[in-house]
Amino acid sequence: MxxxxxxxxxxxxxxWTSKVLGRCRTQPGDPGFPSATDWAAFNNTIDGRLLTVVxxxxxxxxxxxxxxxxxxxxxxxxxxxxxxxxxxxxxxxLCLRNGTTCAQxxxxxxxxxxxxxxxxxxxxxxxxxxxLRVAVKASGxxxxxxxxxKHSLLIWVHSLQNITFTESFRxxxxxxxxxxxxxxxxxxxxxxxxxxxxxxxVVGGTIATAALGGGYIQGAGHSAFSPTLGLASDNALxxxxxxxxxxxxxxxxxxxxxxxxxxxxxxxxxxxxxxxxVVKTYPTFNATEYDVSISLPSIDAISSVMxxxxxxxxxWGDVGQYYTISAAPQGIIMTFVEYFPNTSAAGAIAxxxxxxxxxRALGASVLSNSTTTSIANELVRRADDAVAVLTIQGSRLxxxxxxxxxxxxxxxxxxxxxxxxYVIIGSVVAGGKVAENANxxxxxxxxxxxxxxxxxxxxxxxxxxxxxxxxxxxxxxTTRAVPLLANATGETDSGAYSNEADVREPDFQTTFFGGxxxxxxxxxxxxxxxxxxxxxxxxxxxxxxxxxxxxx
Ligand SMILES: Cc1cc2nc3c(=O)[nH]c(=O)nc-3n(C[C@H](O)[C@H](O)[C@H](O)COP(=O)(O)OP(=O)(O)OC[C@H]3O[C@@H](n4cnc5c(N)ncnc54)[C@H](O)[C@@H]3O)c2cc1C
Ligand SMILES: *[C@@H]1O[C@H](CO)[C@@H](O)[C@H](O)[C@H]1NC(C)=O
Ligand SMILES: *[C@@H]1O[C@H](CO)[C@@H](O)[C@H](O)[C@H]1NC(C)=O
Ligand SMILES: *[C@@H]1O[C@H](CO)[C@@H](O)[C@H](O)[C@H]1NC(C)=O
Ligand SMILES: *[C@@H]1O[C@H](CO)[C@@H](O)[C@H](O)[C@H]1NC(C)=O
Ligand SMILES: *[C@@H]1O[C@H](CO)[C@@H](O)[C@H](O)[C@H]1NC(C)=O
Ligand SMILES: *[C@@H]1O[C@H](CO)[C@@H](O)[C@H](O)[C@H]1NC(C)=O
Ligand SMILES: *[C@@H]1O[C@H](CO)[C@@H](O)[C@H](O)[C@H]1NC(C)=O
Ligand SMILES: *[C@@H]1O[C@H](CO)[C@@H](O)[C@H](O)[C@H]1NC(C)=O
Ligand SMILES: *[C@@H]1O[C@H](CO)[C@@H](O)[C@H](O)[C@H]1NC(C)=O
Ligand SMILES: *[C@@H]1O[C@H](CO)[C@@H](O)[C@H](O)[C@H]1NC(C)=O
Numbered sequence: 001m002x003x004x005x006x007x008x009x010x011x012x013x014x015x016w017t018s019k020v021l022g023r024c025r026t027q028p029g030d031p032g033f034p035s036a037t038d039w040a041a042f043n044n045t046i047d048g049r050l051l052t053v054v055x056x057x058x059x060x061x062x063x064x065x066x067x068x069x070x071x072x073x074x075x076x077x078x079x080x081x082x083x084x085x086x087x088x089x090x091x092x093x094l095c096l097r098n099g100t101t102c103a104q105x106x107x108x109x110x111x112x113x114x115x116x117x118x119x120x121x122x123x124x125x126x127x128x129x130x131x132l133r134v135a136v137k138a139s140g141x142x143x144x145x146x147x148x149x150k151h152s153l154l155i156w157v158h159s160l161q162n163i164t165f166t167e168s169f170r171x172x173x174x175x176x177x178x179x180x181x182x183x184x185x186x187x188x189x190x191x192x193x194x195x196x197x198x199x200x201x202v203v204g205g206t207i208a209t210a211a212l213g214g215g216y217i218q219g220a221g222h223s224a225f226s227p228t229l230g231l232a233s234d235n236a237l238x239x240x241x242x243x244x245x246x247x248x249x250x251x252x253x254x255x256x257x258x259x260x261x262x263x264x265x266x267x268x269x270x271x272x273x274x275x276x277x278v279v280k281t282y283p284t285f286n287a288t289e290y291d292v293s294i295s296l297p298s299i300d301a302i303s304s305v306m307x308x309x310x311x312x313x314x315x316w317g318d319v320g321q322y323y324t325i326s327a328a329p330q331g332i333i334m335t336f337v338e339y340f341p342n343t344s345a346a347g348a349i350a351x352x353x354x355x356x357x358x359x360r361a362l363g364a365s366v367l368s369n370s371t372t373t374s375i376a377n378e379l380v381r382r383a384d385d386a387v388a389v390l391t392i393q394g395s396r397l398x399x400x401x402x403x404x405x406x407x408x409x410x411x412x413x414x415x416x417x418x419x420x421x422y423v424i425i426g427s428v429v430a431g432g433k434v435a436e437n438a439n440x441x442x443x444x445x446x447x448x449x450x451x452x453x454x455x456x457x458x459x460x461x462x463x464x465x466x467x468x469x470x471x472x473x474x475x476x477x478t479t480r481a482v483p484l485l486a487n488a489t490g491e492t493d494s495g496a497y498s499n500e501a502d503v504r505e506p507d508f509q510t511t512f513f514g515g516x517x518x519x520x521x522x523x524x525x526x527x528x529x530x531x532x533x534x535x536x537x538x539x540x541x542x543x544x545x546x547x548x549x550x551x552x
Pocket of ligand 3: 064065066
C-alpha cells in the first residue's frame with residue numbers, strides 16, 4: 001500500500017510536467033502512463049470494479065454473438081466498450097466480428113463500473129492524478145460519438161440504478177411536489193415501468209435504453225409529451241454531480257445554481273459526472289397513439305404532402321408527432337406516429353382527418369393504419385432499439401414562424417433532401433409547454449422555445465463503403481444537406497438540438513447554444529478549469545483536437 005502510494009505521487013508529478021509542456025493527455029507509452037501495478041492498486045480502491053474495455057466487434061467475436069444481439073441496444077448496453085454505433089470501425093483501426101483483428105480504435109482502455117458515487121470520485125481523482133483522458137457513458141446511445149474516447153478511462157454509470165419516488169421533493173424548504181430520484185444509469189424503459197407501478201409518468205423519449213439522467217437531459221431531452229409537459233430538462237429539480245476536483249455537489253435552484261443552469265441544456269458530458277437526477281413526476285394519463293404508413297408515387301408528392309402537413313400542423317393541439325421519410329428501391333415510404341394525451345382514438349382520427357383527406361387525394365396509398373389507446377407509459381416504453389447502423393446525422397430546429405410563413409418552402413426542402421438520398425426524421429415535439437417554459441432560467445437554447453419541430457437528416461452507409469466515400473458522405477452532410485435544411489428555417493442564425501446533430505457543425509457554439517455560450521464557458525472554467533470533461537462539439541471543445549487528447 002505504502003509503496004503504491006509513493007508511486008502514485010511520482011507518476012503524478014511526471015504527468016503534470018508533460019501536461020504543462022505538451023498540453024496533451026497522458027497516453028499509453030508516455031512515461032507518465034499508469035503501470036500495471038498502478039492500475040491494480042487503483043482497482044483495489046474501487047472494490048475491484050475496474051474493467052478492461054473490449055470494442056463491440058471484439059465482444060461479439062468472444063461471445064459468438066448473433067446478428068440480433070449485434071443490432072440490439074439492450075445487448076450493447078450491458079458492455080462498457082459497446083456503443084450504439086461502432087466508432088471503432090474506422091480503418092485502419094478495425095476490429096472485426098470474425099475475430100481476425102481487433103484494434104481498440106476510439107474505444108476506452110479501462111472502465112470504472114461505478115456502483116457508488118465514491119467509485120466515480122475515485123475514478124475522477126485517478127484520472128486527474130495521471131492526467132488521463134476521461135470518457136463518461138450511460139447507455140452509449142449517443143450519435144455523435146461523445147460517450148467514447150480514444151486512450152481514455154471510462155466512467156461507466158450503467159450500474160447506478162437507484163429509483164426513489166416521493167410525493168414532496170424539497171429544495172431549500174420549498175415543496176416542489178411529486179418527483180423521482182434516478183441513478184444516472186437507469187434506462188427509460190425501466191423508468192416508465194417503475195413509474196407506471198406508482199401511477200406516475202415522467203418526461204422522456206421513446207427510446208429503450210437511453211438514460212434519462214445521462215446525456216439525454218443535459219442536452220434538453222424531447223418527448224412525445226413535451227407539448228403538454230415541457231422538455232425533460234424543464235422538469236429537472238436537482239442533480240448530484242462529481243466535479244473534476246473529485247468533490248460531489250448537489251446542484252439545484254438553491255445550491256450551485258449556476259451549474260444547475262448549465263447542466264440543463266448546456267450539453268452532455270461537459271460539466272462533471274452526474275450520479276443522480278431528480279425530475280418531476282405527473283399522475284399518469286391515457287393517450288392514443290395513431291400510426292399511419294403510406295407510400296408515395298414521386299418526389300413531388302413528398303413536397304406536396306409535407307406542404308399540406310405544414311399547413312395543418314397547428315390544428316392538432318398537443319400532439320407529439322414523429323415522421324420518417326425514406327426512398328427505398330421499392331418506393332417512397334412515409335410513416336407517421338402520433339401521441340395524443342387524454343384523447344380517444346376517435347378524437348385523434350377526427351383531428352387528423354382533414355390532413356389525411358388531402359394526402360389521399362395526392363395519390364398516397366395507405367400501407368397501414370392503427371390506433372392504440374392506453375396508459376401513456378405503455379405507449380412510449382420500448383423493449384429495444386435497433387442500432388449498429390453506420391450513419392451520420394445533421395439537424396435543425398424549425399421555427400413555428402417558418403411553418404406559418406412558408407409552408408411551401410418546408411414542403412419543398414423535404415422533397416429535395418429525399419432526392420439527395422437522405423432519410424428524414426421529423427420530431428414535431430415543440431410548441432405548447434416547450435414554448436411556455438421560455439421563462440425557465442436554464443441553458444436550453446431559446447431556439448427550442450420558438451420551434452415547432454426538430455428535423456434530423458440521416459446519411460447511411462455500410463461495411464463495404466470505402467473510407468474515402470464515407471468522408472464524402474460526411475462532407476456533403478455538413479456543406480450541402482444541413483445548409484439546405486437551415487435555409488428552410490427562414491433564419492440566418494438557425495439553431496439545432498445538440499443531442500441529435502452533425503458532429504462537424506461548423507459554428508456549433510452558436511448553432512447549439514446561441515447567446516448562452518459565453519455564460520456556459522464561464523461556468524465551465526469555474527467547475528472544470530482543466531477541461532477534464534471534453535466532448536466533441538461541447539463547451540470548451542474548441543481548445544482540443546478531435547480526440548480530445550491534445551490542446552490545439
Ligand atoms: C434511436 C434514438 C432515439 C432517440 N430519441 C430521442 C428522443 O426522443 N429525444 C431526445 O431528446 N433525444 C433522443 N435521442 C438522442 C439522445 O438524447 C442522445 O443519444 C443522448 O446522448 C443519450 O444519452 P445517454 O446518456 O443515454 O447516452 P450516452 O451515449 O451514454 O451519453 C451521451 C452523452 O452524455 C454523456 N453522459 C452520459 N452519462 C453521463 C453522466 N452520468 N454524467 C455526465 N455525462 C454523461 C456522455 O459523456 C456523452 O457525452 C435519440 C437517440 C437515438 C439513437
Ligand atoms: C479488478 O479486480 C477484480 C477483482 O479482483 C478483478 O476481477 C478484475 O479483473 C480487476 N480488473 C482489472 C482491469 O484488472
Ligand atoms: C456461432 O453461432 C452460430 C449460430 O448463431 C453457430 O452456427 C456457430 O457454430 C457458432 N460458432 C461457434 C464457434 O460457436
Ligand atoms: C474476417 O473479416 C474480414 C472483413 O470482412 C475479411 O476480410 C476476412 O477475410 C475475414 N477472415 C476470416 C478468417 O473469416
Ligand atoms: C442507492 O440507494 C441506497 C438506498 O437509499 C443508498 O444507500 C445508495 O447510496 C444509493 N446509491 C447511489 C449511487 O446513490
Ligand atoms: C385509462 O383508461 C382506462 C380504460 O378506460 C381506465 O380504466 C383508466 O382509469 C384510465 N386511466 C387513467 C389514468 O385515466
Ligand atoms: C390529462 O387529463 C388530466 C385530467 O384532466 C389532467 O390533469 C392532465 O394534466 C392531463 N395530462 C396531459 C398530459 O395532458
Ligand atoms: C385510418 O382508419 C380510420 C378508421 O378506421 C379512418 O377514419 C382514417 O381515415 C384512416 N386513416 C388514413 C390515413 O387513411
Ligand atoms: C412561467 O410563466 C407561467 C405562466 O405563463 C407561470 O405559471 C410559471 O410559474 C412561470 N415559471 C417561472 C419559472 O417563472
Ligand atoms: C452497401 O451500400 C452500397 C451503396 O453505397 C450498395 O450498393 C450495397 O449493396 C450495400 N451493401 C450491402 C451489403 O448492403
Ligand atoms: C434561402 O435560400 C434562398 C434562395 O437561395 C435565399 O434567397 C434566402 O436568402 C435563403 N434564406 C436564408 C435564411 O438563408
